[in-house]
Amino acid sequence: MHVAIVYESLFGNTRQIAEAIGEGVRQSHPGADVDCLQVQEANPDLVESADLLVVGGPTHMRGMTSRMSRKAGLHAIEKEADELKSHHEPEEGAEGPGVREWFRRLPKTHDKLHAAAFDTRAAAPMSGGAARGIARKLRHHGYELVSEPQGFVIEDAEGPLRDGELARAKAWGAALN
Numbered sequence: 001m002h003v004a005i006v007y008e009s010l011f012g013n014t015r016q017i018a019e020a021i022g023e024g025v026r027q028s029h030p031g032a033d034v035d036c037l038q039v040q041e042a043n044p045d046l047v048e049s050a051d052l053l054v055v056g057g058p059t060h061m062r063g064m065t066s067r068m069s070r071k072a073g074l075h076a077i078e079k080e081a082d083e084l085k086s087h088h089e090p091e092e093g094a095e096g097p098g099v100r101e102w103f104r105r106l107p108k109t110h111d112k113l114h115a116a117a118f119d120t121r122a123a124a125p126m127s128g129g130a131a132r133g134i135a136r137k138l139r140h141h142g143y144e145l146v147s148e149p150q151g152f153v154i155e156d157a158e159g160p161l162r163d164g165e166l167a168r169a170k171a172w173g174a175a176l177n
């Protein structure tokens with residue numbers, strides 16, 4: 001079984017969730033070949049052959065990130081660095097395209113391959129979530145969703161993740177087929 005987990009992350013929280021999902025998949029499918037790929041490393045030919053494709057990203061403006069929202073996020077990191085003299089390094093590749101742009105490069109599948117979507121988001125009541133939009137794009141690309149879109153909660157815009165979310169991500173990954 002080949003599993004590809006593709007994630008986008010500005011501050012590292014979505015990467016941590018993606019890695020925990022990967023651990024869960026490896027636990028429940030010990031022979032599986034699991035690739036956990038930052039969106040810019042995820043060449044469509046690496047992903048096309050996957051029996052299960054899991055895609056996740058941060059929630060920005062109540063949905064999937066955009067070029068503008070990522071710019072705003074990176075600007076906030078720079079501003080914080082100037083004001084507080086502390087520096088929260090953006091994730092490698094944070095300046096580049098995100099999941100929304102990546103879907104434009106992903107060919108449609110006609111094999112009804114399995115897929116699942118996740119996001120990271122704030123706990124606030126109107127916070128929205130990116131996972132539904134990601135799930136919609138997966139469906140439009142011909143994938144069959146094997147789980148409800150999942151949101152994993154952060155305590156603040158830059159993290160950390162809420163206690164227990166990594167364990168929940170691992171369990172969610174373990175249950176994917």
Ligand SMILES: Cc1cc2nc3c(=O)[nH]c(=O)nc-3n(C[C@H](O)[C@H](O)[C@H](O)COP(=O)(O)O)c2cc1C
Nearest residue numbers: 009010011012013014058061062073120122127157
């Ligand atoms: C520009 C911007 C807009 C955001 N908008 C939302 C939002 O509408 N709802 C929400 O739950 N979180 C929002 N957040 C917080 C992100 O969800 C949070 O930064 C992200 O989950 C952290 O994941 P990452 O470390 O992988 O980037 C926003 C963050 C940024 C930078």
